[in-house]
Amino acid sequence: MQNQIDYINAHNGGIQCCSDAGGLVGWANTAEGIAYILNSKGIAPVVMGSSSMDFASEYGFEDDEGAQWLWKKALELV
Numbered sequence: 001m002q003n004q005i006d007y008i009n010a011h012n013g014g015i016q017c018c019s020d021a022g023g024l025v026g027w028a029n030t031a032e033g034i035a036y037i038l039n040s041k042g043i044a045p046v047v048m049g050s051s052s053m054d055f056a057s058e059y060g061f062e063d064d065e066g067a068q069w070l071w072k073k074a075l076e077l078v
Helices: 031-041 066-077
Strands: 005-011 013-021 023-028 044-049
Touching: 005 023, 005 031, 005 066, 013 031, 013 066, 023 031, 031 066
Parallel strands: 005 044
Antiparallel strands: 005 013, 013 023
């Protein structure tokens, strides 16, 4: 599958899903939206996260755990 998600960023209260091959391939701020991107594009064997995932409160989330929580919920739907 092309453009598999292999890198994620917290951004504007959501998560940007990126691919080495295609750059930014999607953004969503709900678990369902992120799961849709992952199901559409696929997930690489290794997905790396930027430091924004650890400092999510600086990127539109209520607290620093928000982006990790959203990612986890999306993965549960995939």
